[in-house]
Amino acid sequence: MTASTPHQPAALTRRAALTGLAAGAGALAVGSTACTAAAAPTPPATASEPAPGAMRLFADPGFNFAGLLALGAAGMRASEVGEVLTAVNAINAAGLSEQTYTDTFRSWGDRLAAPPAAGRDGAAPSQTRRCRSLRAAQYYAQALFYVLGTDKPGDEEAVYRAGRKAWDTFARLCTPAAVTDRVPWGKTRLPLWFFRPDGPAERRPTVILTNGSDGQNLDMWTYGVSAALDRGWNALVYDGPGQGQLLFVEEIPFTTRWETVVSPIVDWLLRREDVDGERIAITGLSMGGNLAPRAAAFEHRLAAVVAQPGCLSPWLGFDKELRDIVTPDKAETNRIWNEEVVPELTPQLAFTVKKRFEIFDRQALRQAREGKVLTDIWTPAQVAMGLDITKVVGRIKAPTLVLDYDFEQFYPGQPRQMYDLLRTRREYVKLTKATGAQLHCSPMAPQQHCDVVFDWLADVLQR
Numbered sequence: 001m002t003a004s005t006p007h008q009p010a011a012l013t014r015r016a017a018l019t020g021l022a023a024g025a026g027a028l029a030v031g032s033t034a035c036t037a038a039a040a041p042t043p044p045a046t047a048s049e050p051a052p053g054a055m056r057l058f059a060d061p062g063f064n065f066a067g068l069l070a071l072g073a074a075g076m077r078a079s080e081v082g083e084v085l086t087a088v089n090a091i092n093a094a095g096l097s098e099q100t101y102t103d104t105f106r107s108w109g110d111r112l113a114a115p116p117a118a119g120r121d122g123a124a125p126s127q128t129r130r131c132r133s134l135r136a137a138q139y140y141a142q143a144l145f146y147v148l149g150t151d152k153p154g155d156e157e158a159v160y161r162a163g164r165k166a167w168d169t170f171a172r173l174c175t176p177a178a179v180t181d182r183v184p185w186g187k188t189r190l191p192l193w194f195f196r197p198d199g200p201a202e203r204r205p206t207v208i209l210t211n212g213s214d215g216q217n218l219d220m221w222t223y224g225v226s227a228a229l230d231r232g233w234n235a236l237v238y239d240g241p242g243q244g245q246l247l248f249v250e251e252i253p254f255t256t257r258w259e260t261v262v263s264p265i266v267d268w269l270l271r272r273e274d275v276d277g278e279r280i281a282i283t284g285l286s287m288g289g290n291l292a293p294r295a296a297a298f299e300h301r302l303a304a305v306v307a308q309p310g311c312l313s314p315w316l317g318f319d320k321e322l323r324d325i326v327t328p329d330k331a332e333t334n335r336i337w338n339e340e341v342v343p344e345l346t347p348q349l350a351f352t353v354k355k356r357f358e359i360f361d362r363q364a365l366r367q368a369r370e371g372k373v374l375t376d377i378w379t380p381a382q383v384a385m386g387l388d389i390t391k392v393v394g395r396i397k398a399p400t401l402v403l404d405y406d407f408e409q410f411y412p413g414q415p416r417q418m419y420d421l422l423r424t425r426r427e428y429v430k431l432t433k434a435t436g437a438q439l440h441c442s443p444m445a446p447q448q449h450c451d452v453v454f455d456w457l458a459d460v461l462q463r
Helices: 014-018 061-076 081-094 098-113 126-149 153-173 217-230 244-248 259-270 288-298 320-325 330-344 347-357 362-369 378-386 414-421 446-461
Strands: 179-185 188-195 204-210 234-238 275-285 304-308 400-405 426-431
Touching: 061 081, 061 098, 061 126, 061 217, 061 446, 081 098, 081 126, 098 126, 098 153, 126 153, 126 217, 126 347, 153 217, 153 244, 153 362, 179 259, 188 217, 188 244, 188 259, 204 217, 204 259, 204 288, 204 446, 217 234, 217 275, 217 446, 234 259, 259 275, 259 288, 275 288, 275 446, 288 304, 288 400, 304 446, 320 330, 330 378, 347 362, 362 378, 400 414, 400 446, 414 426, 426 446
Parallel strands: 204 234, 204 275, 275 304, 304 400, 400 426
Antiparallel strands: 179 188, 188 234
């Protein structure tokens, strides 16, 4: 692999466009050339810089977005400012690449995952270990996103497992400890973590937190669990197909019928005495802004829905030239892909293609772990296209909040389009650069983000 060479921002060329670098809208990290190469999200020449001054950690906007996510999570204690900036300095000094980014953050994960020094009683302080484990999960997640671009792409599952172990340690050391379970879904089971406030058991509002593609469980802490607990609410985190354990261990890609994922989770919640069954809400972060509304269109036991941001079609996040390659003719589509596109990919663009498509197809995932670019683009493209919810949004009955962001990189225009299609109580809120909440999912302002979401939910769910 040559991905360990210093990273150079990609030029906006047909070659770059053909890779569809904004594809799939990574939940909480973005492909290294995503913002550079995607034509549609580019702001007008007269627009100001999306991440100016001190917000520019890396020269490449994709890496910079990932770094800002890690830095912003400090507001919810899911990272440490000094640790992130020290990692950023080390990466820049070594030469920015998928290799240096992965190695640096993986090292930070290893350091913090180790138990802290024992006290005089011989026991490691549990509170310290809890906090360190959450930060370790963050740094492993940062490494996990880029591992396919390193000289050891086959380490993907191992890096995931390290992050998952840190997350499980954190959840176990919470007060009270998170309730864990595995809910039947198809031939497998969905892992879930149920967080509840400390204190006497009582029926409480509950938020189901839905991740997108590429995000890890710790991101749900940053974008919902912490805020829910602060308000005396329950919060449920889960892995669906294409996410977490189901993707990285069981190799199960995304499904186009997300209601089949959420309904058994609602069933599980309704069996609990500490859940108010009439006040169960669902949120969807990043591509979850497509998944959660899809579920709510068919699962009408949900009392409120939040799309963060609204996403009607993840497929439209791919560049038009790539979308035009994919025709009803599978053989011809794959011929063009393998003969005309793949040979022209730089190592950085090849990494982004691997990352963007591994979530949609088992073969693509396995080839990526072998250091290869997928040879069948047609099959995963069908899944991505099948996630379009334009025709079902009008079926949502629950009140719905649609978020949008200044400089939205992945789904520009789609949040407003979703809002216009809703036929229920609805609200549209745009988070802006004026308060540092710009870019996809407000990476620098998760506290503001949660304030907007949970204030709206409190109003909708009040009794």
